[in-house]
Amino acid sequence: MISVKSAKGFTLVESLIVLSIFLLLTLFTWSNGSAIHERKVIEQFFRQFQNDLYYAQQYAAVHRETVYVFVSQDDSYYRIDRAAFKGSLVQTSYNEDIVIRPTTMSLPITYYPNGSIKKGGTIFIDYKEETYKIVFTIGNGRFRVEKL
Known part of the structure; x- marks a missing residue:
């Protein structure tokens, strides 16, 4: 028969220490992960919105037709349409926040x-507690994004 004193293994205290360290690391990762996610959401929105605005401008110039960028604030999407109901070029949904x-x-x-x-x-963009400003200049149709 095997004696209890000669059995090898971890004590309850050792197991609890390892478990508590694991939980603390998970908690720190979780809290930092949500802040990174929020930052990436707004970065992705601006990257996509800027690319779509440039696309609308280039499409208008190359195809020699008027192009509209409609924004549906209630449904959280924007759409790029050709003039005279010729159809949509792009429709992009964005985060409801x-x-x-x-x-x-x-x-x-x-x-x-x-x-x-x-x-x-000027158009203002609000996300969580941050505000951004997009300024469209007259003439060549360029724009810039500023964080307030």
Whole structure:
């Protein structure tokens, strides 16, 4: 028969120490992971939105037709349409926590057949507790994003 004293294994205290260290590491990873996720959501939104705006401008210039960028704030998506109901080019959904607020920029954003924008202005983007500003300049239709 095997004696209990000669059996090899871990004590309850050792097992609890290892388990508590594992739980602490998991907790730190979990809390940092959500902050990284929130930052990546807004970064991805701006990357995609900028690319789609450039695409709308280039499509208008190359195909010599007016292009509109419609924003549906209630349904959290935007859509790029060709003029005269010729069809949509792009429809992109975005996170429901992102709020697009046109201020001096009227919606839809319109690109003329030469690639210029109809009207310059500003659009504010709110996400969680951060606010960003997109400024559209008159003329060549370029824009810039600023964090407030």
